Amino acid sequence: MLDLMQHIALRCAPARAVLMGLALAGVLAAGISLVAFEAAKGDLVLFPALVVLLWSVLGVVFIDLFARIPGAPEAGGGWRRWMRGLLRRLYWLLAMGFLILGLIAVDVSFSIAREWFNDRAPIGQDK
DSSP states (O other): OHHHHHHHHHHHHGHHHHHHHHHHHHHHHHHHHHHHOOOOHHHHHHHHHHHHHHHHHHHHHHHHSSSOOOOOOOOOHHHHHHHHHHHHHHHHHHHHHHHHHHHHHHHHHHHHHHHHHHHHHHOOOOO
16 A cells, blocks of 8 residues: 555656645635635635645645655665564555545535535525
8 A cells, every 4th residue: 555655646746836835725715715804705705715725735734645655675684674564554554644634624524515505505595
């Protein structure tokens, strides 16, 4: 699984600059919506900006974290083999944490989208 994650991170590495640009756009849009607009109008820009910011930051973190995973330890390496095995176990722990973080991000994104759609619903409409 670690090798697959490294392969995906290396394939997505060229998109890192685009993701950083999207994160910057999300921060700017969220900041402008908080400062320049009234509450209800600002939320129409703020919620999508937060989702874009969340996923672009997760993408950059994924690429940075999993692009350089140490290889599997070779037989008969002594303490270097032990250290490399320990590092791979640490990356397994990070991978599981990142998977949980991704699931939390999906839940947060759905919550934000639900609020955004509720804000756009006509007033006085019964649910």
